[in-house]
Amino acid sequence: MSTQLSTPVNRQTVSALSKSKGEPAWLEESRIKGAELAETLEWPTPEKVRISRWNLAAIGNHKSQSAITSVSELPGSIGELVAGAQAGLVVQRNSTSVLQQLSAELAAKGVIFTDLETAAREHGSLVQQYLYSVVPQDENKLTALQSAIWNGGVFLYVPKNVEVELPLQALFFSEDAGATFAPRVLVVADSHSRVTYVDNVVSAYGESAESIAKQSIIEVIVKPGAHVRYATVHHMSANVIDLTIRRAVVENDGNIEWVIGDLHDGHTLSDTQSLLKGNGSNSDAKVISIGTNSQQMSLTTGAVHFGRNTESNMVTRAVMKDSATAIINGITKIEKGATKSNGVQQEKVLMLSPKARGDANPILLIDEDDVKAGHAASVGQxxxxxxxxxxxxxxxxxxxxxxxxxxxxxxxxxxxxxxxxxxxxxxxxxxxxxx
Structure with missing residues (x-):
């Protein structure tokens, strides 16, 4: 089935799509709200990168896919990426989640790991409590539009005191440039739980594939004493515009680790932020990127300290070739009252071509006296x-x-x-x- 979703989306199109999927009424209403907000809000304006010049309206149409029973039914090189998944696996193909697996042991402990659409139907009260709580719909046109059209995605919930020893994995795979590809990930780690989540975002198109804008938003809620490690590798074709927002809220003594491989071949907007709300909360973010050809990249990593005794560490490494350009921002903000906090960041760019450009911009915004903060930035050959x-x-x-x-x-x-x-x-x- 193919449902028209050409931009601008509107109340009628998203309502019809939601009904066709059998989604609960609250989710249909939230999609309608997102569509209406998208008509009035502006696109985000990252530093020195005019994403408004990109073909952001190319979001394609929703196209359903048939379910599969194992990764062996995926193209060989794609299936190999998750062949070793043991604890749990979610696979999205184009617009649709086609495979969900979770070990019986984790299911018995109360772990929920499935696509977000299924979770909205089967665990509605839990999803409704947290969806859009970290990245609000009304932040800008991207957040509004993505809330209206998101598909497939992942919902991961880890109950109190449960430690998931093996990584849970997801594969977001697009092979049809005319299909809407907009996964949304929602991770909730309850008090004193521990989990590692890894996803691959990959495409396989022909050389003449049309342009498509892939929108994804990740929301992570880290409850007191919980520890979440989130690792992701993006490697899509040059015709894909990759628009990704990642954000975590971390409560008392919680920990979030980001490990990000932005190895995409097309234009990229990547924005990763940790909100350290709780006392003693921590964030560690490591980002790697390589720019080639005429890529334009905006890579932002940030941490906002609200709680006392909070710590953040950010490391970004980028290699630029050919005539690629990258604007790399590291933003550490320490709010008033966040005493004894410590924020450290490093941005380093290695240039392999005289035509390549890389700007490293460390930014410290300090509103409290009794803190530590530092940065290092370099651009060179x-x-x-x-x-x-x-x-x-x-x-x-x-x-x-x-x-x-x-x-x-x-x-x-x-x-x-x-x-x-x-x-x-x-x-x-x-x-x-x-x-």
Missing amino acids: VNPEQVYYLMSRGISKKDAERLIIHGFLAPVVSEIPIDAVREQLQRLLERKLEG
Whole structure:
């Protein structure tokens, strides 16, 4: 089934789509609200990147897919990305979730891991309590529109005191450039729980595929004493505009870890933020990116300290080739009353071409005296002295430069929590660096 969803969306189109899916009334109403807000709000305006020039209206049409029983029914190279998933797996293909798996042991402990559409029907009160609570619908045109058209997605709920030892995985896969691709992820980790979640966002289009704007929003709620590690790798085709907002609210003594591989081939807006609401809460964010050809990228990582004794650490590493451009922002904000807090950030850009551009912008906004905050930022080329040293040890210039680049990116690559995903990330790095 294909349902028209061309921009601008309106009350009638999203209502019809919601009814066709059998969604609860509250969700239909929230989609309608998002569509109406999208008509009046403006697109976000990231620093020095005019995303309004991108083809943001190319959101495609909703297209249903048939369910599958195993990853073996996916194209070989795609299925291999999640072949080792043991604890749980959710697969979205184009506009539809086609596979949901969760181990019997975790289900017995009360863990919920399924697509967000199913969760809205089967766990409505829980989803309704948290959906849009971290990223409001009315923030801008992107948040409003995504709340109207999101599809598939993931809902993960971990009950109090439950520790999930093995990573839960998701695969968001698009192969039809005419299909709306807008997954939404909602993670709720209850008090003193622990979980690692990993997703791959991937596409497989022909060379002549039309442009499509992929919108995704991630909301993470970390309750007191809980620990969430969220790892994601984006590697889509150049015809995809990747618009992604990630945000976490962290309560007392909670921890959020972000590990992000932005290895997308097209234009990118990536905004990751931790709101440290609770005393003693912590955030650690590591981001890696490689820009090639004429890519335009806006990569923002932020932490807002509200609670006392909160800590944030942000590390971004970007490598720019050809005529790619990247604006990399690190924003640490310490609010009044967040005493004894500590915010540290690093943004480093390695330039491999005289036509490439990378701006590293560390920003500290401090409204409290009794705190610590620091930043480091650098933009430069491969150090010729390092190359010379390695060549003096019998290593070719090409291999020496490759070793230096991999060492530059290692602080993020080493943090990927699944061996297969880490190996996949290494392959993607090689592909993008070799061109």
